[in-house]
Amino acid sequence: QITLKESGPTLVKPTQTLTLTCTFSGFSLSTSGVGVGWIRQPPGKALEWLALIYWDDDKRYSPSLKSRLTITKDTSKNQVVLTMTNMDPVDTATYYCAHRGDGYEIANWGQGTLVTVSS
Amino acid sequence: QSALTQPASVSGSPGQSITISCTGASSDIGSYNLVSWYQQHPGKAPKLMISEVSKRPSGVSNRFSGSKSGYTASLTISGLQAEDEGDYYCCSYAGRNTYWVFGGGTKLTVL
Numbered sequence: 001q002i003t004l005k006e007s008g009p010t011l012v013k014p015t016q017t018l019t020l021t022c023t024f025s026g027f028s029l030s031t032s033g034v035g036v037g038w039i040r041q042p043p044g045k046a047l048e049w050l051a052l053i054y055w056d057d058d059k060r061y062s063p064s065l066k067s068r069l070t071i072t073k074d075t076s077k078n079q080v081v082l083t084m085t086n087m088d089p090v091d092t093a094t095y096y097c098a099h100r101g102d103g104y105e106i107a108n109w110g111q112g113t114l115v116t117v118s119s
Numbered sequence: 120q121s122a123l124t125q126p127a128s129v130s131g132s133p134g135q136s137i138t139i140s141c142t143g144a145s146s147d148i149g150s151y152n153l154v155s156w157y158q159q160h161p162g163k164a165p166k167l168m169i170s171e172v173s174k175r176p177s178g179v180s181n182r183f184s185g186s187k188s189g190y191t192a193s194l195t196i197s198g199l200q201a202e203d204e205g206d207y208y209c210c211s212y213a214g215r216n217t218y219w220v221f222g223g224g225t226k227l228t229v230l
Contacts, residue, residue, distance in 0.1 A: 037219070046121050047157075047165065047208055049219035060218045096164060104212040105155035105170035106219070112164050 002026035004036075004097045004110035011116050012087050018115060022080040022097030029055050029075050035100035036080045038071065040093040041112075048093075052100065053080060087117045122147065122220035123209055130228040136197040139225045141209030143190050147220050153212035154192040156185060159224075160205045168207075169194060196227075204229045 008020035020038070027034060037052030037060075051071040052060045061069050070083045080097065094112040101107030124142040131137040141154070148154055154172045157165035167176055169185035172192060182197045192211070196203055209222040 039219075046223045047210070047221040049221065052218060060215065062218075063216060101167075101170060103155075103171040103174065104151075104153040104219075105167055106157070106165070106210065107167055107170070107176070109164040109166070 002099055002108045004099060004108060006095060006097045006110045006113040008095075008113060008115070010114060011118065013119050014088055014117060016087050018082075018084045018087050018091070020082045020084075020095055020097075020113065020115075022082070022110060024078050024080070024097070024099065027099065029053075029073050029078070029080070031055055033102065036073070037098045037100060037106075038080075038082045039096045039098055039106070039109075040091075041096070042090075042093040045093075050084075050095075051082060089117045091115070092117045121223040122213070122217075123211060123222035125207075125209060125222035125225045127223070128226045128228065130230055131199045132230045133199050133201065135199050136195060137199060137227065138196075139194045139207055139209075139227070141192045141194070141211075141222045143192070143211055143220070145190065146217070147211040147213040148187065148192055149190045150214070151212045152187065154185065154187055155210045156183075156192075156194045157208045157210065158203075158205050159208065165208060199229050201229050203227060 004024040034055045038050040097110035098106045099108040156169040159165040173185040
């Protein structure tokens, strides 16, 4: 059974850097083809893809947010970390960790973590 | 503004069928048979309902089906049930850099 869980601060101040950790089980990020990504959803709004990292450390970023995002992995800990710099109130959202399926679908989702950006 | 266009809302009575459309472009839906659909209930994480245009994951009811024509993908739900009520999002792979693009979501109301 595949599970993913996000952790990190629930409140950050404008201009601060957000660091979120995804801890997963049921698969390994050292297995060929495996990818783990991040998706966010502002309150009452649509989903938005942020970043994805592959088993071979190849990384993909949303073009609109690329300059602010960094995604890394720790295979030994079964964790993926996302950092987002220069946080703004418009970045207030639920942030989801996601496991990519073989057909480029989001096969498994974490429960999500709500991050509020406010002074 | 989302990359993929979905109707804001659809509704139907129990037992009826509804279809939700998702229109993209040549760079996403038009180029890849990698459209997926997600159901989201209030306060919950999205759940995969359809992958690769028309594949149903294990455990998803066969009342859910998907298709694609040109730049438009569709999700059909037959035999509507009260539990189907919620938000539905389409998603398409859009290449190495853009990767995943989403629709704006469709709110399904079961009357």
